Amino acid sequence: MRLVLAAALAVPPAVLVLASGAPPGARISPGAAQGPAAESPSPVVDALEPADLVARIVREATARGRAHELLTGLCEAAPHRLSGSPGAAAAVEWGRQTLVDLGFENVRLEPVTVPRWIRGRTARFQVVSPPEAAGELATIALGGSVGTPPGGLVGPVRAVRTFAELDALGERARDAIVFFCRPMERTSVDAFAAYGAAVPQRTQGAVRAARAGGVAALVRSITQRLDDVPHTGALRYEPDVPRVPGAAVSTLAAERLEALLERHGEVVGRLELDCRDAGEVPSWNVVGELVGRELPDEVLVVGGHLDAWDVGQGAHDDGAGCCQSIEAVRLLADLGLRPRRTIRVVLFMNEENGLRGGSEYYRTHFEEMDRHVLALESDRGGFAPRAFVTDAGPRGREVLEEVVALFEPYDAGRLLAGPGGADVSPMRGAGVVTVGLVPDSHRYFDVHHSASDTLDTVHPAELELGAALMAAFLYQVAERAERLPPNPRIGR
Amino acid sequence: MRLVLAAALAVPPAVLVLASGAPPGARISPGAAQGPAAESPSPVVDALEPADLVARIVREATARGRAHELLTGLCEAAPHRLSGSPGAAAAVEWGRQTLVDLGFENVRLEPVTVPRWIRGRTARFQVVSPPEAAGELATIALGGSVGTPPGGLVGPVRAVRTFAELDALGERARDAIVFFCRPMERTSVDAFAAYGAAVPQRTQGAVRAARAGGVAALVRSITQRLDDVPHTGALRYEPDVPRVPGAAVSTLAAERLEALLERHGEVVGRLELDCRDAGEVPSWNVVGELVGRELPDEVLVVGGHLDAWDVGQGAHDDGAGCCQSIEAVRLLADLGLRPRRTIRVVLFMNEENGLRGGSEYYRTHFEEMDRHVLALESDRGGFAPRAFVTDAGPRGREVLEEVVALFEPYDAGRLLAGPGGADVSPMRGAGVVTVGLVPDSHRYFDVHHSASDTLDTVHPAELELGAALMAAFLYQVAERAERLPPNPRIGR
Numbered sequence: 001m002r003l004v005l006a007a008a009l010a011v012p013p014a015v016l017v018l019a020s021g022a023p024p025g026a027r028i029s030p031g032a033a034q035g036p037a038a039e040s041p042s043p044v045v046d047a048l049e050p051a052d053l054v055a056r057i058v059r060e061a062t063a064r065g066r067a068h069e070l071l072t073g074l075c076e077a078a079p080h081r082l083s084g085s086p087g088a089a090a091a092v093e094w095g096r097q098t099l100v101d102l103g104f105e106n107v108r109l110e111p112v113t114v115p116r117w118i119r120g121r122t123a124r125f126q127v128v129s130p131p132e133a134a135g136e137l138a139t140i141a142l143g144g145s146v147g148t149p150p151g152g153l154v155g156p157v158r159a160v161r162t163f164a165e166l167d168a169l170g171e172r173a174r175d176a177i178v179f180f181c182r183p184m185e186r187t188s189v190d191a192f193a194a195y196g197a198a199v200p201q202r203t204q205g206a207v208r209a210a211r212a213g214g215v216a217a218l219v220r221s222i223t224q225r226l227d228d229v230p231h232t233g234a235l236r237y238e239p240d241v242p243r244v245p246g247a248a249v250s251t252l253a254a255e256r257l258e259a260l261l262e263r264h265g266e267v268v269g270r271l272e273l274d275c276r277d278a279g280e281v282p283s284w285n286v287v288g289e290l291v292g293r294e295l296p297d298e299v300l301v302v303g304g305h306l307d308a309w310d311v312g313q314g315a316h317d318d319g320a321g322c323c324q325s326i327e328a329v330r331l332l333a334d335l336g337l338r339p340r341r342t343i344r345v346v347l348f349m350n351e352e353n354g355l356r357g358g359s360e361y362y363r364t365h366f367e368e369m370d371r372h373v374l375a376l377e378s379d380r381g382g383f384a385p386r387a388f389v390t391d392a393g394p395r396g397r398e399v400l401e402e403v404v405a406l407f408e409p410y411d412a413g414r415l416l417a418g419p420g421g422a423d424v425s426p427m428r429g430a431g432v433v434t435v436g437l438v439p440d441s442h443r444y445f446d447v448h449h450s451a452s453d454t455l456d457t458v459h460p461a462e463l464e465l466g467a468a469l470m471a472a473f474l475y476q477v478a479e480r481a482e483r484l485p486p487n488p489r490i491g492r
Numbered sequence: 493m494r495l496v497l498a499a500a501l502a503v504p505p506a507v508l509v510l511a512s513g514a515p516p517g518a519r520i521s522p523g524a525a526q527g528p529a530a531e532s533p534s535p536v537v538d539a540l541e542p543a544d545l546v547a548r549i550v551r552e553a554t555a556r557g558r559a560h561e562l563l564t565g566l567c568e569a570a571p572h573r574l575s576g577s578p579g580a581a582a583a584v585e586w587g588r589q590t591l592v593d594l595g596f597e598n599v600r601l602e603p604v605t606v607p608r609w610i611r612g613r614t615a616r617f618q619v620v621s622p623p624e625a626a627g628e629l630a631t632i633a634l635g636g637s638v639g640t641p642p643g644g645l646v647g648p649v650r651a652v653r654t655f656a657e658l659d660a661l662g663e664r665a666r667d668a669i670v671f672f673c674r675p676m677e678r679t680s681v682d683a684f685a686a687y688g689a690a691v692p693q694r695t696q697g698a699v700r701a702a703r704a705g706g707v708a709a710l711v712r713s714i715t716q717r718l719d720d721v722p723h724t725g726a727l728r729y730e731p732d733v734p735r736v737p738g739a740a741v742s743t744l745a746a747e748r749l750e751a752l753l754e755r756h757g758e759v760v761g762r763l764e765l766d767c768r769d770a771g772e773v774p775s776w777n778v779v780g781e782l783v784g785r786e787l788p789d790e791v792l793v794v795g796g797h798l799d800a801w802d803v804g805q806g807a808h809d810d811g812a813g814c815c816q817s818i819e820a821v822r823l824l825a826d827l828g829l830r831p832r833r834t835i836r837v838v839l840f841m842n843e844e845n846g847l848r849g850g851s852e853y854y855r856t857h858f859e860e861m862d863r864h865v866l867a868l869e870s871d872r873g874g875f876a877p878r879a880f881v882t883d884a885g886p887r888g889r890e891v892l893e894e895v896v897a898l899f900e901p902y903d904a905g906r907l908l909a910g911p912g913g914a915d916v917s918p919m920r921g922a923g924v925v926t927v928g929l930v931p932d933s934h935r936y937f938d939v940h941h942s943a944s945d946t947l948d949t950v951h952p953a954e955l956e957l958g959a960a961l962m963a964a965f966l967y968q969v970a971e972r973a974e975r976l977p978p979n980p981r982i983g984r
Contacts, residue, residue: 062680188554188957189902224953384876384934386903410681411878411906440932442876442953461716461934465680 054406054472057331058465065464067327070098071320071382075313075455082143082310083350084116084281091306095286095322095347102330104288104345112360114283114350117144119310120274125218125249128154129268133260137253140230140450141275142202142219142246143309143353144237152272153177153245155215159261163204166212177269178209180219181258183251184445191224191441192380198222199233206235206246216271217246220254223445228252231450232309234353245273283349285357290329292342292478299342299368300478301375302328302470305351305423312453316444320382320463322347324437327464328471339478341373348423351379355422362426369430373484374477376435377421378470381448383439384462385469387414392433395485400435403476407469431489435473437466546898546964549823550957557956559819562590563812563874567805567947574635574802575842576608576773583798587778587814587839594822596780596837604852606775606842609636611802612766617710617741620646621760625752629745632722632942633767634694634711634738635801635845636729644764645669645737647707651753655696658704669761670701672711673750675743676937683716683933684872690714691725698727698738708763709738712746715937720744723942724801726845737765775841777849782821784834784970791834791860792970793867794820794962797843797915804945808936812874812955814839816929819956820963831970833865840915843871847914854918861922865976866969868927868962869913873940875931876954877961879906884925887977892927895968899961923981927965929958 048056061067078091092109099107125139158176160166166178180201185194205217221231228250235246249257260267286306292298304321308314325345332343348357365372388404390397397415404415419425420434428434439462447453477484540548553559570583584601591599617631650668652658658670672693677686697709713723720742727738741749752759778798784790796813800806817837824830840849857864880896882889889907896907911917912926920926931954939945969976 058680062678186554186953188550188953188960191953384932414903440876442951442957446951459934459938461678461680461683465934468680 050476051406053475055409057335057472057475058410058468060335061331061464061468061471062461065327065467066330067323067463067467068458068460070323070326071315071458071463072455073098074319074323075315079313080310081306081308081314082117083114083283083307083353083356084278085310087310088283088307088349092284092286092349095306098326099286099288099345102326103333104329105291107288109284110287110361110364112283112285112349112357113280114356115354116278116281117353118276118278120147120276122272122274123247124152124272125247126270127257127260127267128270130264133264133267137257138228138230138250139247139253140232140311141273142206142235142248143232144234144277145206145246145273145275146243146277147273147275148216148245148271152270153215154268154270157218157257157261157267157269159258163208166208169212173209173212173214176214177216177218177271178205178212178214179257180205180217181254183220184222184224186224191445194224195222195445202233202248203236206244207238207241210242210244214244216244218269218271219246219248221248221251221450223251223448223450225446226251226255229450229452231448232311233449245271247271247273285349285361286347288345290333290338290343292340293338294340296342298371298373298483299344300373300474301344301346301424302474303346303348303423304378305349305357306347307350307352309352309449311451312447313455314453315455315458316381316453317448318351318379320458321378324378324382324463324467324470327467328474331468331471332475337475339475341478343474343478351423358423358426362429366430369427369432372427372430372432374433374435375420375424375427376437376470376474377424378437378466379421379423380436380441381439381444382458382463382466383441383443385410385412385437385439385466387412387416387438388435388473389416389418389420389438390433390435391417391419391428391487393485393487396433396487399480399484400477403473406472406476410465410469412469428487429490431487433484433487437470439466542968543898545967547901549827549964549967550902550960552827553823553956553960553963554953557819557959558822559815559955559959560950560952562815562818563807563950563955564947565590566811566815567807571805572802573798573800573806574609575606575775575799575845575848576770577802579802580775580799580841584776584778584841587798590818591778591780591837594818595825596821597783599780601776602779602853602856604775604777604841604849605772606848607846608770608773609845610768610770612639612768614764614766615739616644616764617739618762619749619752619759620762622756625756625759629749630720630722630742631739631745632724632803633765634698634740635724635726636769637698637727637738637765637767638735638769639765639767640708640737640763644762645707646760646762649710649749649753649759649761650706651750655700658700661704665701665704665706668706669708669710669763670697670704670706671749672697672709673746675712676714676716678716683937686716687714687937694725694740695728698736699730699733702734702736706736708736710761710763711738711740713740713743715743715940715942717938718743718747721942721944723940724803725941737763739763739765777841777853778839780837782825782830782835784832785830786832788834790863790865790975791836792865792966793836793838793916794966795838795840795915796870797841797849798839799842799844801844801941803943804939805947806945807947807950808873808945809940810843810871812950813870816870816874816955816959816962819959820966823960823963824967829967831967833970835966835970843915850915850918854921858922861919861924864919864922864924866925866927867912867916867919868929868966869916870929870958870962871913871915872928872933873931873936874950874955874958875933875935877902877904877929877931877958879904879908879930880927880965881908881910881912881930882925882927883909883911883920883979885977885979888925888979891972891976892969895965898964898968902957902961904961920979921982923979925976925979929962931958
């Protein structure tokens with residue numbers, strides 16, 4: 001990106017140091033009228049058909065893409081970046097400096113107040129009885145959990161696969177460590193469906209256990225992989241329910257514990273956690289732009305979330321999405337493709353345990369929402385791109401299907417139906433169309449929310465291709481003569 | 493597979509212990525006439541539409557697929573199984589016993605004479621001059637290479653990116669170690685295209701170097717990954733050209749060597765290899781069948797190659813393809829889906845350095861070729877399936893497009909144009925339609941032909957899905973009332 005000299009929205013496009021010129025117009029809708037200022041200073045780029053333009057972006061990303069280099073930088077600068085932590089502050093500074101260094105315009109930090117939760121040093125689950133089964137299982141505190149008393153709490157372990165099974169326990173749940181042992185199902189293509197089915201035991205387990213009279217929730221990690229790495233993730237408390245601790249054991253540990261219960265009938269465990277809530281602290285969303293050539297007030301948002309769970313490096317979740325978002329805009333700028341409308345990169349804070357960044361962005365920019373054309377998120381891992389997903393209504397969808405069809409040569413030409421991503425989801429209320437990049441999900445939950453989510457599991461070519469298709473997607477929508485039709489506002 | 497009681501083609505289908513009954517007929521061609529014996533003993537399966545039948549196979553494979561278990565067994569029984577080696581013999585016995593244990597019919601070994609090449613213990617390339625640059629680089633002998641004299645051979649290193657650059661060296665190539673330093677290009681989707689472009693320096697490098705007067709060929713490993721693991725693979729000699737040794741260095745080593753040449757101009761190296769040709773030895777293709785219900789003489793072949801390079805475990809190349817082929821047929825049998833025509837699993841020997849298994853299968857079965865309906869190969873790694881590829885002519889293609897369109901829900905609904913695979917390629921001469929499973933190729937050449945090709949790089953869910961789609965593909969074609977139209981015989 002060679003926009004380092006251009007610092008403000010007020011700078012006219014002609015002053016910006018762009019590699020070449022501007023773009024082919026909204027050719028994907030053949031009938032669309034060209035705006036009066038659609039003349040392009042770059043006949044070469046202008047002469048490209050949309051499919052060729054996509055090919056050009058992909059070629060550039062394949063040869064000289066920088067998403068993986070950016071991700072390497074983020075994972076080194078701030079491997080552990082849970083909201084409110086020093087690591088998260090380092091990630092914010094990394095993001096700001098990276099956008100400045102790459103020459104983004106209007107780089108700024110937008111304040112967000114976030115919860116701070118501290119994992120502490122101890123997360124231990126031990127079988128204490130029967131004595132011949134005594135031993136420790138690989139355990140991790142669930143995000144947001146209260147700690148146990150010092151020395152831990154002790155109780156009989158009661159295994160349940162469903163909340164209905166928990167209800168059926170009756171008195172046997174009293175003072176128990178409720179063990180939610182349902183495995184995440186194996187899936188053929190879409191692992192997110194299986195995740196959605198399994199995850200309530202993690203998010204609601206503590207509340208359900210407490211309501212039933214239990215003293216803690218112990219959850220089988222939400223992953224299809226059988227190994228000894230426990231996976232964390234948020235739990236939720238409710239106002240009128242006692243807060244009991246929640247932890248996850250690895251899938252192998254869960255199978256061991258089930259086998260012990262099978263063999264011995266009664267198993268007593270001790271859970272010890274010294275995690276704690278540390279109130280709220282200031283943090284930031286990181287924002288930077290490629291200002292639109294003709295319609296700078298009309299905005300396309302692209303982003304991922306900068307916070308990550310404090311184990312592993314958050315390489316896939318969601319370092320990948322942040323770096324793809326940055327890289328998508330860098331690619332356009334370095335190819336001289338400044339579209340009609342503004343593309344705004346937002347690195348959201350606090351997706352994992354509060355969604356404060358997404359909510360605050362919506363609140364802060366509420367008056368601009370009718371000028372938000374679209375919000376694209378990448379938060380499903382950095383694997384090979386397979387499709388896009390959108391909640392656009394019929395008219396918007398028709399346009400986006402034409403755009404995504406351009407990605408058929410890269411085997412990512414399908415447009416699925418659904419919301420784009422968590423961080424951009426608040427904007428749906430204002431009728432903003434949200435879109436998500438959908439990569440291959442076979443391997444995602446192997447590493448998700450665990451110490452296994454490290455840079456070496458991200459394949460550079462897969463990551464760069466995703467960034468390239470995001471760039472092409474954004475460009476095609478941002479450059480159209482006619483604005484993408486919005487969705488209806490919800491509740492108005 | 494529950495066919496253990498049925499041992500021979502002569503056993504009538506009704507005697508076979510099948511889980512349910514027979515199949516929905518060739519519904520994908522609505523106009524096709526049903527044969528007189530198409531009545532199915534299983535109304536449940538019979539009532540399934542093709543798309544539902546595919547879904548049923550995929551569900552079964554997702555929940556209880558055994559491809560990964562089979563691959564684990566192969567990688568344990570015979571991790572190093574280069575043609576003619578004791579490991580290859582162990583792999584043959586593993587294959588035979590596995591097919592017998594799973595209840596395949598007509599299990600047999602078909603003799604193939606194969607070359608035996610022995611890697612030896614030494615593969616060393618050292619920079620010997622200038623003295624300040626002296627050191628050893630990660631090196632591996634290319635398959636089929638002659639050894640060097642004991643103590644190695646010494647020569648100036650001359651780097652070339654193309655054969656034209658080699659020709660231009662003229663006298664400077666004399667007595668040189670010719671260093672083919674062209675990197676495999678980065679690619680967006682199809683890594684095989686980049687492989688095809690880069691691989692001639694490995695296959696032809698030694699011959700080209702010898703013709704130019706050089707004493708050896710040193711090749712940059714054909715992989716897009718930058719690491720210190722050298723990749724082997726076959727070289728070819730020609731009758732009237734002196735046989736000079738060929739070896740590959742890792743990509744990092746290649747970059748180091750290029751940098752040394754850049755800095756010092758003249759670099760002298762020593763190459764030492766004690767590999768050797770050990771003549772020809774007997775081996776086998778491993779064959780087993782699910783005999784057709786109505787047209788047992790009409791055959792669909794499915795297979796991969798059982799031999800593998802003698803580093804790593806050949807997990808992707810091509811243990812994956814062998815195990816997917818076995819598993820595809822096991823799935824059909826265990827679901828009670830015995831199709832009209834015979835499906836024959838062939839685990840081919842010697843794809844990597846001779847293609848003797850594929851050639852011998854063609855020779856031995858030459859008289860049956862007009863009854864070979866199709867040959868499906870899986871030899872592009874065990875990654876997530878993305879498409880199928882076929883060389884079928886227009887009429888056959890039309891049918892196969894309908895079949896492959898059924899895989900759209902699994903994001904593998906595309907039918908590409910091209911040959912199916914190396915082992916089945918000899919059959920193309922007789923007009924047999926060949927087909928290949930096309931998995932995601934982003935990660936394949938990271939491990940291909942190297943010590944990195946190990947079981948832990950194969951994802952179970954990806955492997956099982958590929959096997960499931962192969963099963964569904966085979967079933968749809970084997971069950972059609974009308975035979976798939978053949979291609980014209982070549983040269984007749």
